[in-house]
Amino acid sequence: MSGAFSFEERERRVHSILAAARRLADSRDPLGQEARRALPAATGLSEAGVELGLSAHLETSVSPDALAQLIARAGSAPSVHVVLSANVFVGAVRAIALALAAAPSVFVRASRREEVMAPLLHRALREADRGVDFEMASTLEPRPGDEVHVYGRRETIDAIRASVPQGVRVRAHGPGIGVAIVDAQRDVMPRAAALLAGDIVPFDQRGCLSPRLALVAGSADEVDAFGLRLAEALEQRQQVIPRGVLGEEERHELTRYRDTMQAIGKYHAGSSFSVGIDLAPRGILLPPTGRNIHVARLEFQGDLTRLLGPLRAAITCVGHMSASPLAALAMTLARGARGLPLGLMQRPPLDGPVDLREMV
Amino acid sequence: VRSFIEASVSGRVPAESFDELGVAILTYQAEHVPAYQRLLARSGRHPADGADIRALPAMPSEAFRLARIAAHPPSDDVVVFRTSGTTAAARGEQALSTTATYECSVIAWGRWALFFDEPKPLGAILLAPRDNPDSSLHFMLQRFAARFASSTHYMQTTATSPIGASALERVCEGAWRAGVPAIIMGTSFAFVHALDALGGRKLPLPRASRAMHTGGFKGRSREVSPSALRSQIAQTFALSENAVVGEYGMTELSSQRYEATLRAEQGLEMSSARQGVFVPPPWMRVVAVDPESLLPVAPGEPGILRFEDLANVDGALAIQTADRGRCSGGGVELMGRSPGALPRGCSLALEDLLENG
Numbered sequence: 001m002s003g004a005f006s007f008e009e010r011e012r013r014v015h016s017i018l019a020a021a022r023r024l025a026d027s028r029d030p031l032g033q034e035a036r037r038a039l040p041a042a043t044g045l046s047e048a049g050v051e052l053g054l055s056a057h058l059e060t061s062v063s064p065d066a067l068a069q070l071i072a073r074a075g076s077a078p079s080v081h082v083v084l085s086a087n088v089f090v091g092a093v094r095a096i097a098l099a100l101a102a103a104p105s106v107f108v109r110a111s112r113r114e115e116v117m118a119p120l121l122h123r124a125l126r127e128a129d130r131g132v133d134f135e136m137a138s139t140l141e142p143r144p145g146d147e148v149h150v151y152g153r154r155e156t157i158d159a160i161r162a163s164v165p166q167g168v169r170v171r172a173h174g175p176g177i178g179v180a181i182v183d184a185q186r187d188v189m190p191r192a193a194a195l196l197a198g199d200i201v202p203f204d205q206r207g208c209l210s211p212r213l214a215l216v217a218g219s220a221d222e223v224d225a226f227g228l229r230l231a232e233a234l235e236q237r238q239q240v241i242p243r244g245v246l247g248e249e250e251r252h253e254l255t256r257y258r259d260t261m262q263a264i265g266k267y268h269a270g271s272s273f274s275v276g277i278d279l280a281p282r283g284i285l286l287p288p289t290g291r292n293i294h295v296a297r298l299e300f301q302g303d304l305t306r307l308l309g310p311l312r313a314a315i316t317c318v319g320h321m322s323a324s325p326l327a328a329l330a331m332t333l334a335r336g337a338r339g340l341p342l343g344l345m346q347r348p349p350l351d352g353p354v355d356l357r358e359m360v
Numbered sequence: 361v362r363s364f365i366e367a368s369v370s371g372r373v374p375a376e377s378f379d380e381l382g383v384a385i386l387t388y389q390a391e392h393v394p395a396y397q398r399l400l401a402r403s404g405r406h407p408a409d410g411a412d413i414r415a416l417p418a419m420p421s422e423a424f425r426l427a428r429i430a431a432h433p434p435s436d437d438v439v440v441f442r443t444s445g446t447t448a449a450a451r452g453e454q455a456l457s458t459t460a461t462y463e464c465s466v467i468a469w470g471r472w473a474l475f476f477d478e479p480k481p482l483g484a485i486l487l488a489p490r491d492n493p494d495s496s497l498h499f500m501l502q503r504f505a506a507r508f509a510s511s512t513h514y515m516q517t518t519a520t521s522p523i524g525a526s527a528l529e530r531v532c533e534g535a536w537r538a539g540v541p542a543i544i545m546g547t548s549f550a551f552v553h554a555l556d557a558l559g560g561r562k563l564p565l566p567r568a569s570r571a572m573h574t575g576g577f578k579g580r581s582r583e584v585s586p587s588a589l590r591s592q593i594a595q596t597f598a599l600s601e602n603a604v605v606g607e608y609g610m611t612e613l614s615s616q617r618y619e620a621t622l623r624a625e626q627g628l629e630m631s632s633a634r635q636g637v638f639v640p641p642p643w644m645r646v647v648a649v650d651p652e653s654l655l656p657v658a659p660g661e662p663g664i665l666r667f668e669d670l671a672n673v674d675g676a677l678a679i680q681t682a683d684r685g686r687c688s689g690g691g692v693e694l695m696g697r698s699p700g701a702l703p704r705g706c707s708l709a710l711e712d713l714l715e716n717g
Contacts, residue, residue: 252651252664256682259654260420262402263395264427282426283450310449 005104010071013100014062016132020124021093022060024117027051031120038116043089045204045244050089052241057202058090059097059350066351073352074101077147077169081140083160084118085152086111088207091354092118096134098353099149106134107141111152142168149173173355176316177286178211178345179308181330182226184218187321189226195343196293197233199319200273202346204243205289208355209317209338209345212286215307217298217326220279224266227277227295231268234275234291243272246290253288260285261294281307301326308333316355319345361385361643361670362464368642369468378645381670382413385677392431395423396676414647414656418666419676424452424612429675432457441496443611454496454612456674465615465671466500467507469641473618474543474605475508477626479568483535484509487523487546487554489516496611497574501545509543515554523550525557532563532597541568544597547575552584555592564598570622571599574607586636600625601635608638608694612679614671615644617692632691639691643670648687654680660688662695 026032032054039050062070080099084092092110096118099106110118118136125133140160142148144167150160157172164170178199182192199211214230216223246254254274261267261276268275273291281296284307298304304326308315315334319342320327331339336357338348348354364381367374376384386407389396399417400406407416423429425443436457443452456462475482484505492498505512513531515523535542542565546554551573571593584592586606594601602621609616617638624633632639640646647656648663657663665683672679684695 255652255654256420256422256680259399259417259680260422260426263399263419263423263429278426280427285422285426 005076007071010074010101011067012130013132014067014070014097016125016128016130017093017097017100017121018060018062019128020121021058023124024120025054025058025060027055031124035116035120039089039114040244042114042116043086043203043244044247045089046242048241049202049204049244052202053088053090057346059093062350066349069349069351070098071101074098075147077103077145079103079105079107079142079146081137081142081146081148082106082108082134083140083148083150083152083156084108084110084114085156086113087152088203089114089117090203091151091207092121094350094354095149095151096121097350100132100134102147107137108134109137109140140164144168147171171358173208173353173358176208176314176355176357177213177311178207178209178317178319179311179315179330179334180211180214180319180342180345181304181324181327182214182216182218182321182342183324183326184216184222184226186324189218189222190229192321192342193226193229194233195321195341196319197230197237198343199345200234200291200293201237201241204246205291207346209340209348210289211317211319211345212289212293213284213311214293214295215298215304215326215330216295217301220297223279223295223297224277227266227268227275230293230295231270231273231275234273234293235270238270238272238291243291250288250290254290254292257285257287257292283307284311286311298326301329304329305333313357316357317345317348361461361673364670365461365464365468365641365643369472378643378670379413382668382677383407383410385670385673386413386416388673389431389675389677393429393676395419395427395429413645413668413678416678418654418668418678418680421452421610421612421679421681424454424675425450428453428455429612430455430457431674439493439499441499441611442494444495452611454614454675458674459499461671461673462496462499462614463503465641465643466503469616469618470500470504471508472623472641473607473620473639474504474570474572474622476623476628477568478508479541481510481540482508483531483540483542484512485515485528485531485535485542485544486512487515487544487550489518489521490514492519495519497547497609500609500616504543504545510540515546516550523554523557525554525559525561528554528558529561529563532565535565535569536563539566541566541570543570543572544593545572548573548584548586548589549575551589551593555596558596562596562598569597569599570603570605571597572605572607572618574609590635606636606638608692610667610679610681612672612675613644613667613669615641615669617641617644617646620691632689634691637689637691637693640667644668646687646692648685649680660686662686665692 023029023031024035080103082099148170151173265278277295279297315337317338318330321342364374403417437455441454590604593604602625606619617640620630620633624630645668651664665685
């Protein structure tokens, strides 16, 4: 198989899906226009939120180094069956790229909640007619030796693991969160707040890299001020990229998060975001998705281990502004997490799955 | 509060009404519990303004994990109960400056649900260790044993040690031979461990014996549905299913809810005596509220549960949980946790935080 499915062929297949993605990113392309029409309803994002995803977060190119890493991480199988999640619509490109790099035969099952991206990419590949393709599948029928790449909720992953025949390898990419580390001694706080707001807004924070927690080292006043700056930055972003529709669970959780933070800390909320600040944290309260961020103060370095320790397995990404000892410690704790600069937490290089925890 | 409890369980009219006492306690808490002060300030309401208790904000149960919710300084603590947990995550706490009210509530409602017929003698078999000072459940079991039992057997060495089948067999066989009824009590997952250790062996207990189990399973043992667990406990110890009583408690509260099945079985008619329906005491109100507006839903409709517990003098009288349930006919039917909320209680405080990917 290695001769027929050479490294060069794998590269070609990845480039083909990126070319398909470029059509969707292009607002003048009929497929790009169709994506813009259909995605707001399918994702719950605002039109501007969809545009942000397509124009700034959809992978359309790859560096040679990243591509080599992606191919290495993709592995090899006769067939890969991809089960997509609905949360981050651009994730279809990376998931399909990995599958195309891994196997000559690829089947893609879209989420019932988001059936736009994968079919559009499928059409783009067919129209390109370069001999690179995948099948859209409504069922999952792997055979021994195949791989299933599943993206989504823990329940989905568990159900698929339980249902596949023996000899099928399931590579699962489950839920996770991004964590931002900010250090008042080293970082320019207003800049850090602005960059972090830029990481919270895409996909209305529903991605597994989306920051839900910011640990801020500094005095109580500095952390308080950072929280306020972050609220201001989120308000500014809201003017340009309005939040989409919150789900029922998100609204319910937000009520609880609001009341809890009003009781134990501080809470700043705008029309489409909230910032909870805990200046003396005993533990972490994660806010719901939908542009809500929990800011907790780190008074001592040991606080980071204490607060982050219980969450370590869930952390997919550590965002930081400077290469501080705190960021390094967070990376050590969250083994397998990506380390990314603030402002780029939602734009990791196309060097493998966004969530690298499965690779550890 | 203790007078209210004693009057209400003995059928007398308390000197003060629930609302009068409740407003007085909330006013005290508004003055002395900083977290409640902040909640009230945000809501623009205050108990001293004559507001209906139900219109006043309730402390979210998560707050007990993140901050001290107490009207007294730590130096006045006589006990701090903590939610269970196996991880390094912060645990919810209830700090008490006295256990007198807690104990009064526990004994009064335990007697109502489990010991109303006052069987004597009675053996207590606790699927628990002798010492577990953090646990409000353990405190309660110890008080039950001290008040209602003539002998007490602990089935664990420590909170994490296994329940030995041979020790359990010895105690149950001893009770059977002596003809002394027993009450066997523990968390649901402790019962599951005990049943697993017994491997299907039956340990019949004498007539008039009973069992009490509490809490869920998440993360601690294999999961068993409440009805299956009830059935297995009943079969193993030769009890009727109605003699297997479920308790629904929370570390953050000072009063418990029980299934009234044992009372019903013994002829004390109860409109809400169904399995899976938990009855609160007269000094506690439970209401299901809409998860977004936090306004009460219609009786019988599902919502998240808000508790108003007069026995919670030292912390927060009104607590808003994420437990889903419905209230009707004086009982509460549980429907699981609100999606996204942290699991809590005797099941454990495992993080199951993340549903997004």
